[in-house]
Structure formats: C-alpha cells, structure tokens
Amino acid sequence: MKRLIDKYTGKLTHQGLAGAENITLLCLDAEVTANRPLTEVNPELLRVFDLMNINALLYAEPEEPYKSIIRHLATREKDRLIPNDCENRTFLHDIPIISDLSADTLSRVLSRRKAAIVGAQGIISFGTVSPEQAFVSFSSVCFSTFVKFFTDVMFHLENLNAGKLQRDIALLEAYEEIIKFIQPAFPACDAISKNPPQNESEVVRQMIVAGKELVERRLVDSNFGNISYTFGDNIYISQTGSSLDELETCIDAVPLDGSSSSGITASSELSAHICIFRKTGMRAILHGHPRFTVIMSMSCRKDWCDLSTCYSSCSQDRSVSGIPIVSGEIGTGPSGLFRTVPEAMAKNRAVVVFGHGIFSAGIDSFGPAFELMQSVEKSFILEYFNKIRGLI
Amino acid sequence: MHGYTSRSLKIDLSAKTSEIIATPSSLAEQFIGGRGLGIALIGKRISLDYDAAGMPLIFSSGPLVATEAPTSGRSTVISRSPLTGTIADCSVGGRFGTELKRAGFDFIEITGTSDRWVMVTIEDLAVTISDAAHLEGKNVTGVRDLLGPEGSNAVIGLAGERQARYSSIVFDGHYLAGRGGIGAVMGAKRLKAIKIKGTLPVSVADSAGLKEAREEIMRLLRASQAIFGELGISEFGTAALVDLIHARRMEPTGNFKKTFYDASSSYSGYTLRQCYQTKKTGCRGCPILCKKVGNKGEVMPEYETVSHFGALNFNNDAAAIVEANRLCNEYGLDTISAAATLSCYAELENRVLSPQEMLDIIAEIGGMTTYRGRLLSQGSYRYAQAAGRPEASMSVKGLELPAYDPRGAYGMALAYATSNRGGCHLRAYPISHEILRKPVATDRFSFEGKARIIRIAEDMNAVIDSLTACKFVFFAASLEEYARAVSAVTGRTYDMQSLLKTGERIYVLERYLNSLNGFTSADDDLPKRFFIEEGSSSPNIIVKPLNRQEFLSARSNYYRIRGYDAHGLPTEALMERLGLGQYL
Numbered sequence: 001m002k003r004l005i006d007k008y009t010g011k012l013t014h015q016g017l018a019g020a021e022n023i024t025l026l027c028l029d030a031e032v033t034a035n036r037p038l039t040e041v042n043p044e045l046l047r048v049f050d051l052m053n054i055n056a057l058l059y060a061e062p063e064e065p066y067k068s069i070i071r072h073l074a075t076r077e078k079d080r081l082i083p084n085d086c087e088n089r090t091f092l093h094d095i096p097i098i099s100d101l102s103a104d105t106l107s108r109v110l111s112r113r114k115a116a117i118v119g120a121q122g123i124i125s126f127g128t129v130s131p132e133q134a135f136v137s138f139s140s141v142c143f144s145t146f147v148k149f150f151t152d153v154m155f156h157l158e159n160l161n162a163g164k165l166q167r168d169i170a171l172l173e174a175y176e177e178i179i180k181f182i183q184p185a186f187p188a189c190d191a192i193s194k195n196p197p198q199n200e201s202e203v204v205r206q207m208i209v210a211g212k213e214l215v216e217r218r219l220v221d222s223n224f225g226n227i228s229y230t231f232g233d234n235i236y237i238s239q240t241g242s243s244l245d246e247l248e249t250c251i252d253a254v255p256l257d258g259s260s261s262s263g264i265t266a267s268s269e270l271s272a273h274i275c276i277f278r279k280t281g282m283r284a285i286l287h288g289h290p291r292f293t294v295i296m297s298m299s300c301r302k303d304w305c306d307l308s309t310c311y312s313s314c315s316q317d318r319s320v321s322g323i324p325i326v327s328g329e330i331g332t333g334p335s336g337l338f339r340t341v342p343e344a345m346a347k348n349r350a351v352v353v354f355g356h357g358i359f360s361a362g363i364d365s366f367g368p369a370f371e372l373m374q375s376v377e378k379s380f381i382l383e384y385f386n387k388i389r390g391l392i
Numbered sequence: 393m394h395g396y397t398s399r400s401l402k403i404d405l406s407a408k409t410s411e412i413i414a415t416p417s418s419l420a421e422q423f424i425g426g427r428g429l430g431i432a433l434i435g436k437r438i439s440l441d442y443d444a445a446g447m448p449l450i451f452s453s454g455p456l457v458a459t460e461a462p463t464s465g466r467s468t469v470i471s472r473s474p475l476t477g478t479i480a481d482c483s484v485g486g487r488f489g490t491e492l493k494r495a496g497f498d499f500i501e502i503t504g505t506s507d508r509w510v511m512v513t514i515e516d517l518a519v520t521i522s523d524a525a526h527l528e529g530k531n532v533t534g535v536r537d538l539l540g541p542e543g544s545n546a547v548i549g550l551a552g553e554r555q556a557r558y559s560s561i562v563f564d565g566h567y568l569a570g571r572g573g574i575g576a577v578m579g580a581k582r583l584k585a586i587k588i589k590g591t592l593p594v595s596v597a598d599s600a601g602l603k604e605a606r607e608e609i610m611r612l613l614r615a616s617q618a619i620f621g622e623l624g625i626s627e628f629g630t631a632a633l634v635d636l637i638h639a640r641r642m643e644p645t646g647n648f649k650k651t652f653y654d655a656s657s658s659y660s661g662y663t664l665r666q667c668y669q670t671k672k673t674g675c676r677g678c679p680i681l682c683k684k685v686g687n688k689g690e691v692m693p694e695y696e697t698v699s700h701f702g703a704l705n706f707n708n709d710a711a712a713i714v715e716a717n718r719l720c721n722e723y724g725l726d727t728i729s730a731a732a733t734l735s736c737y738a739e740l741e742n743r744v745l746s747p748q749e750m751l752d753i754i755a756e757i758g759g760m761t762t763y764r765g766r767l768l769s770q771g772s773y774r775y776a777q778a779a780g781r782p783e784a785s786m787s788v789k790g791l792e793l794p795a796y797d798p799r800g801a802y803g804m805a806l807a808y809a810t811s812n813r814g815g816c817h818l819r820a821y822p823i824s825h826e827i828l829r830k831p832v833a834t835d836r837f838s839f840e841g842k843a844r845i846i847r848i849a850e851d852m853n854a855v856i857d858s859l860t861a862c863k864f865v866f867f868a869a870s871l872e873e874y875a876r877a878v879s880a881v882t883g884r885t886y887d888m889q890s891l892l893k894t895g896e897r898i899y900v901l902e903r904y905l906n907s908l909n910g911f912t913s914a915d916d917d918l919p920k921r922f923f924i925e926e927g928s929s930s931p932n933i934i935v936k937p938l939n940r941q942e943f944l945s946a947r948s949n950y951y952r953i954r955g956y957d958a959h960g961l962p963t964e965a966l967m968e969r970l971g972l973g974q975y976l
Binding site for chain 1: 614847
C-alpha cells in the first residue's frame with residue numbers, strides 16, 4: 001500500500017492540489033499505512049476506519065486558489081455545494097459541507113457522498129477499492145469548486161447588471177483575492193509531434209506524450225479526459241478512468257468495424273471519438289476539461305431557458321470566440337454528446353460541450369489538436385476576464 | 393412497511409397446506425430481503441440434508457422489486473446446496489420477483505416432501521397446490537407449454553426431477569437459478585413448477601425521491617462504456633467479455649491447463665450477433681437488457697457459458713455452444729458446472745470431446761440416462777474423487793470455477809477461495825476493478841490490499857442480492873445511489889455504510905451456517921494446479937503460477953479483517969457484535 005500512497009501523495013503535490021505537509025493519506029488492509037508516522041495522524045481520522053467499511057481515507061488542506069475558493073463557498077453555502085459542471089453533477093452529485101473533523105461526523109457524511117468540505121479549509125474523501133478513488137474525488141472537488149466559484153461570479157454580475165439582485169460584496173471581495181492566484185501561462189509545447197505516426201508503436205508513443213502534456217498543462221484533471229488516434233483499421237483510445245499521464249498500459253486498440261469488444265474498457269467517449277473520425281476524417285482527437293473553457297461554455301443564461309436541461313438539450317446555436325458550444329451528456333444515452341459533437345466538428349476542429357469540456361482534433365497528428373485546445377482555453381480566459389471587467 | 397407487502401407465504405408440501413404469515417419486520421430490518429432474508433430464515437436448519445423434508449426452499453423478493461428503481465425485477469432462491477453442502481443462494485432475473493411481489497408476498501418458504509409430483513399456483517394471495525403428474529418427465533419447454541404464457545413460472549426439468557447435483561430452477565424459460573444444484577432441492581420435494589401472477593400495488597414511501605435516485609443511477613449508467621457503450625453488455629450481452637478476457641490471457645482453456653484459446657473469436661459477442669442477428673431482451677424493470685435472443689428465438693449463452701463450452705473444452709463450434717446452452721436450459725442444468733465437469737471428464741479420459749459428443753453427454757447428464765451421465769451428474773469433484781484424481785476437479789468447495797482464470801486476477805483467486813458458496817465469481821466480483829477498471833483499476837497481478845477489497849465487495853454484493861438488484865449496475869453506480877433509492881422506497885434512512893453493515897451481517901451469518909456443516913479454512917483453497925502450473929503467457933503478459941505464500945498471507949489477512957479466528961470461523965464476539973447471537 002505504501003507504493004500507492006506515495007503515488008497519490010505525489011500526484012496531489014505535483015498537480016498543485018495540496019502541499020505534502022498538508023496531506024494525510026491513510027490506507028488500510030490488515031494494518032493502517034500512512035504517508036506520515038501514525039503518531040502524527042489525527043486520531044479522529046484513524047477512528048473513521050472503525051466506523052466505515054473502507055480502505056483509504058484522504059484529508060488535506062488544498063493549495064491556493066482552491067483553499068480560498070472552498071473557504072468562500074463553504075461560508076456562503078450552508079450544508080452542501082451543487083457543482084455547476086456536468087461531469088461532477090453526475091459523479092459527485094453534491095458536496096457536503098461540515099464543520100468539524102470528528103470521526104462521527106466524517107463517517108456520517110462520507111456514508112452518503114464521495115467527498116466533503118471540512119471546516120471551510122480541508123477536503124476529505126475515501127476509497128473502498130483503492131486510494132486512487134480518494135485522489136479522484138479530492139481532485140474533482142477542487143475542479144468543481146473552481147468552476148463553481150468563477151461561474152457564480154459571472155452569473156452574479158450578469159444578474160446584478162440586469163438589476164435582478166443586490167451586490168454580493170463578500171463574493172466580489174473573494175473574487176479580487178482569488179484572481180491573484182490565477183496566473184495562466186501557455187509556454188510552447190515542443191514535445192507533441194506535428195508529424196503523423198508511421199506505425200502502431202509510434203501511435204501509442206505519441207498518445208502517451210500527448211496525454212502527459214494535457215495533464216502537465218492542466219487541461220485535464222484527475223482521471224477525466226480522453227484521447228484517441230485512428231490508424232489502419234483500429235482506433236487507439238485511452239481506457240476508461242485512466243489518468244492521461246499514465247497511458248503506457250492504458251490504451252485500447254478498437255477495431256472500427258466493431259469486430260472485437262475487447263475495447264469494452266475504452267473511454268466512455270469511445271462512440272464520440274469514432275463518430276468524429278467518421279464524420280471528419282480527423283485521426284488525432286483530444287478531449288480535455290480546461291477550466292475556463294468549461295466556465296465560459298456556461299456563459300449563457302437566457303430568461304426563457306430551463307437551466308436544468310442546458311447540459312443535455314440546449315436548442316440555441318451558440319459559440320464563444322468563434323468556437324461552437326453544444327449540449328450533450330457523457331456516454332451513449334439519448335442526449336449523449338456523441339450525437340452533437342461530431343456534427344459540429346464537421347465544420348470546426350474544436351467544439352466545446354456545455355459545462356463539460358472541449359474536443360479538438362488534428363488531421364493526422366496531435367500537435368495541431370493540442371495547440372488548438374490550448375489556444376481556446378487561452379482565448380476563453382481572456383474572454384472571461386474581459387467580460388467580468390465589463391460587468392464590474 | 394413501504395417496499396414490502398408485509399405478507400409472506402409458507403407452504404408445507406408434506407401436508408399440502410399453505411399459510412399466509414406476516415413478514416417478520418425485524419428480519420426485514422436486519423437482512424433487507426432476497427438473499428439476506430432467506431439465509432436468516434433458514435438459520436440452523438442448514439444442517440439438514442438438502443433432501444430432508446424440513447429443509448426450506450425459499451423464493452424471496454426485495455424492497456426495490458416492482459418499483460421504479462433500475463434493475464428491480466430480480467429475486468433470490470435460497471436453500472442448501474446439494475453439490476457443495478454450503479448455503480446456496482441464486483439471484484435470478486426474469487419476471488418472477490415482480491409477480492411474487494404483486495401477488496402480495498415478500499417471500500415463499502417451502503418445506504416438506506410431497507408424496508407425488510405437484511405444482512403451486514399463486515395469484516393475488518390465492519394459493520393452490522395441485523397434482524402435476526401431467527408434468528412429470530418433461531423438460532422445461534414441455535412444462536411451460538402446459539403452464540401457459542400468463543405471469544411468471546419457475547420450473548425444473550429432468551435434471552431437477554432426478555436430482556442431478558448441479559440442476560437449476562429455470563425461470564420464464566431461460567433465466568436460471570443456476571449455481572449449486574438448487575433445482576435438486578425442488579426435485580427432492582417433488583415440486584415440478586410454480587406459476588405466479590400478481591396485480592396488487594406495491595407501496596413506495598417517497599415517489600419523488602425514488603425518481604431522483606433513479607435519474608442519478610441512469611445518468612451513471614448512460615456514462616458507462618461497459619453497460620451502454622457500443623461494445624458494452626447492453627449491445628452484446630455478457631459475451632462482450634469474450635474478447636476482453638481473451639486479450640488479457642486469462643480465459644480458462646482445457647480444464648484450466650492453459651489461459652489462452654486462439655479460436656475464441658469464433659464465439660465472441662460480435663460473432664454471435666452476426667451469426668444469429670440477435671436482439672435485446674431482459675428482466676422486468678431493467679433498462680440494460682443484457683439478454684440476447686437470435687432471430688429464430690435461440691437464447692444466446694452468457695459469457696461463462698460460451699467460454700466454458702468453448703475454450704475450456706477446446707471447442708470452437710459456436711452452434712454447438714448455443715445448442716449446449718439450450719440443452720442445459722431444457723434439462724435445467726448449471727452451464728458452468730456442466731461444462732467444467734465435461735472438461736474434467738475429458739482430462740481424465742485424456743482426450744478432447746467432439747462437439748457432438750459434448751452435446752450427447754449433456755443429454756445423458758440431464759436425463760441421468762446412462763451410467764456415465766449419472767456419474768457426471770454428481771459434479772466434477774465427486775466424479776474426479778471417485779476416479780482417484782480429485783485434483784482434476786477445478787472447483788472450490790466442490791463448486792466448479794467460472795471463466796476467469798485466477799492466475800490472471802489475484803483478487804479473483806482470493807475471492808474464489810473465500811466465497812461462501814464455493815468457486816463463484818459473483819460473491820466479490822473483483823473482475824469489476826481488476827479487468828473492467830470500475831470503480832478504478834487495481835493491479836490484477838498483485839495481492840496487495842486485496843484482502844480488504846474482497847471483504848468490502850463481499851459485503852456489498854450481499855446487499856445487492858438482498859435488495860434485490862443486478863450486479864451489472866454496479867459497474868457504473870454504487871451503494872451511494874442505491875441507498876437513496878431504497879430509502880425512498882421504504883421510508884427508512886439508509887446510507888452506504890449502513891447497507892454495508894447489513895452486508896457484513898449477512899456474509900458472516902452465511903459463514904457461520906457453513907461452519908455448522910464442517911466448513912473451515914481448509915475449504916478456502918484453490919486447486920493445486922494454479923500454484924504449480926503457469927498460464928499462457930505472451931511477451932507482454934506473463935501469467936505465472938500463483939505464489940502459495942502470498943495467497944496464504946492474503947487469506948490470513950482476510951480472516952483478520954473479517955474478525956474470524958485462525959480456522960477462518962466467526963468468533964462469538966463477532967456474532968454478538970453483528971446482532972447474530974440468536975444463531976449461536
């Protein structure tokens with residue numbers, strides 16, 4: 001278990017989610033293993049194992065800006081947060097807020113949800129199979145609260161300007177504090193090839209490199225996002241729940257004619273990737289969740305809209321900075337994004353899915369797809385802050 | 393009690409009487425329904441022989457049955473296994489659970505032994521026990537033709553009549569209470585069929601809450617590649633797993649001598665769909681519809697069945713596999729045990745059975761018409777032991793292993809060993825994380841952390857079988873969402889941990905009841921082959937023999953985590969802590 005503890009503690013620090021000194025990650029098989037001496041672990045965290053049938057527990061104070069964001073959101077909301085982004089509405093449903101770190105309280109809330117915000121300063125999550133679950137839930141809370149905070153600011157200012165409500169001073173003061181931590185940088189990326197791969201092993205190698213860069217540039221969080229390349233008769237695609245910076249053994253080769261179902265472990269967006277290839281002929285496809293792309297995709301609140309259905313069935317013809325925004329849910333349901341994204345991709349090399357993320361594609365290499373995704377995020381960041389400045 | 397009818401039915405076949413009783417609310421609270429309720433009802437009667445008049449045969453629904461909760465049409469059959477001597481429970485699909493609940497009953501407990509063949513007919517609280525001489529000697533289709541299409545039915549074929557030790561009860565033609573030979577319990581009671589139909593309402597405490605929970609579950613299902621993806625089980629049935637398990641080099645081949653069969657694509661989900669132009673069907677109340685039926689009405693085999701009548705018997709004839717499945721459904725035989733017993737027979741005979749010979753022997757077993765058929769109807773362990781080669785039976789506690797080679801998934805190895813009903817993949821279902829990456833992937837070639845993972849999963853699956861839901865949903869959703877559903881249905885407050893606590897209570901009680909029949913840690917073991925013979929490796933996937941010491945260490949950890957003693961038995965303190973003191 002120590003190997004897994006080191007792995008996920010390392011991911012939390014490397015991805016800027018939490019500092020090593022603020023992380024407590026506990027794993028339990030027959031004995032408890034931790035990332036620090038057990039004598040230094042809060043006994044209440046250890047006692048959670050007596051109250052819950054789990055095998056991993058993660059508690060950490062997140063790094064900025066998440067720390068300030070959850071402090072603000074937890075102060076404002078009473079007992080739970082409801083994510084604005086589509087993926088976490090499906091995955092987390094909601095995020096409970098609790099005030100104390102007692103084992104009884106922790107076990108009560110974690111018996112109902114995958115993660116919780118504790119005392120306006122920490123995040124707790126757990127696993128029943130692996131500490132990876134705890135990491136994914138923790139990371140998802142960070143992502144989700146980030147998106148929620150910046151969308152809440154945008155919606156508030158839109159409503160304020162429309163004269164629909166009073167100025168929320170606390171929210172806007174928090175915004176001024178939190179944007180100090182937002183320092184986006186988009187250095188050139190030379191690692192990703194602009195040349196098409198010539199054989200299967202080159203396909204896999206290029207996917208591994210592209211996946212790592214997506215994570216490194218924070219264009220995806222935790223285990224979300226996916227990547228594919230169509231070569232010969234197969235589409236090579238990242239597996240479901242795989243971390244894009246660890247694709248070495250997590251790529252499925254799926255025959256395009258459907259003659260093998262070994263790709264049953266492929267990304268849940270397999271259908272979208274196949275449909276995009278068939279519709280556009282573009283072989284290199286990336287799907288990421290850049291934060292301001294997700295935020296700006298929701299920058300549309302018409303008075304007549306039923307906000308509960310925007311994610312699945314928006315009928316508006318929308319775009320931001322020339323990039324089309326479509327609705328569509330994860331997977332293959334009646335409102336699945338595989339029905340909306342490929343159609344939009346026929347005219348564009350990048351398409352944003354409402355409240356979810358972005359698909360970008362290259363004709364035969366990942367370089368252009370990556371640059372496009374990064375440039376969309378860059379322009380959406382500019383668009384966001386221009387919009388906020390205008391509204392303030 | 394919302395979610396329950398509050399009524400149950402007791403039938404005594406010796407006296408030909410029936411009695412409507414109040415469903416014990418304390419048992420419903422402690423054990424939910426389905427498997428848990430059935431195990432608690434049997435209690436110490438588990439020490440009776442399977443064919444004793446006093447041995448109960450229980451058909452039980454759960455609180456979610458006949459509600460809007462996804463996959464809520466299942467039921468459970470519980471008794472003692474004629475094959476293994478352990479507790480026996482089978483979660484079964486079809487319409488029976490829904491009809492049982494709508495007929496006004498939470499469970500039916502059948503005891504006694506009839507002096508002649510009988511059938512039971514139930515319709516909206518009315519119960520009839522009638523002569524079934526006209527059904528005797530018939531296989532499943534013959535019986536169903538006479539029963540008519542209304543409602544649901546549970547039937548035994550010739551295998552159950554003649555008490556083959558792995559005979560099944562067949563529900564609605566092709567949903568089997570398959571494992572452990574529970575059909576022989578029905579046969580021993582001379583109960584040929586149950587026909588049931590119901591129109592009564594089922595009460596739900598909070599319909600709006602149930603609708604919300606259902607939508608949460610459905611969103612997760614729609615996002616699941618394994619369920620609704622274009623390569624998932626909704627499209628191909630569980631035969632979708634053929635290609636995957638083949639690619640992972642863990643498909644049991646030639647009585648588990650190898651783990652790779654190069655002709656497996658001849659019976660893959662894709663091939664079956666192409667050859668038989670399959671369409672979807674499934675259990676009442678299920679959105680997944682994993683069952684596949686060909687354009688001429690042929691019932692497509694499940695993954696375990698195609699793989700075991702395929703690779704395990706070196707057979708690449710898809711038509712023969714479909715026919716083998718049909719024969720097993722007709723006679724009422726567990727396909728896993730049948731195919732594994734055939735492969736054991738082939739090994740001891742030192743030859744490969746031809747497809748036709750395989751089909752001929754199934755008929756001999758089902759009808760017990762020949763000496764060989766009667767010998768093989770006892771299961772691979774009794775057969776191999778009688779031949780002086782017990783090690784050739786690839787079974788745990790006498791239950792033949794399914795189609796996941798444990799050398800390719802170490803959690804599966806531990807789960808086979810610790811399973812309360814013998815070599816079963818469904819008690820802990822580690823294929824979910826070791827192969828299908830749900831909820832996250834684990835290292836399939838490591839025992840690290842697996843002891844607790846298996847314990848948690850055993851508890852979870854005990855809950856699922858008690859609710860009674862379908863395990864496939866849990867590739868996508870979790871008890872987090874189902875706790876909301878069962879809370880909305882019953883009006884009681886459940887959460888994931890309270891459900892897991894109930895799961896632990898059920899699992900430990902099962903373990904304790906097995907101990908009354910002499911089961912100890914010595915029975916929690918795998919066939920020697922897995923520790924001394926390699927699987928079929930490729931340059932990228934090395935399939936080594938299991939390390940005996942690592943296995944024993946993981947098993948020891950498992951006992952410790954469970955709170956068992958060194959012999960793998962529940963302690964009195966554990967029983968008391970779980971509220972099971974009355975069973976001591």
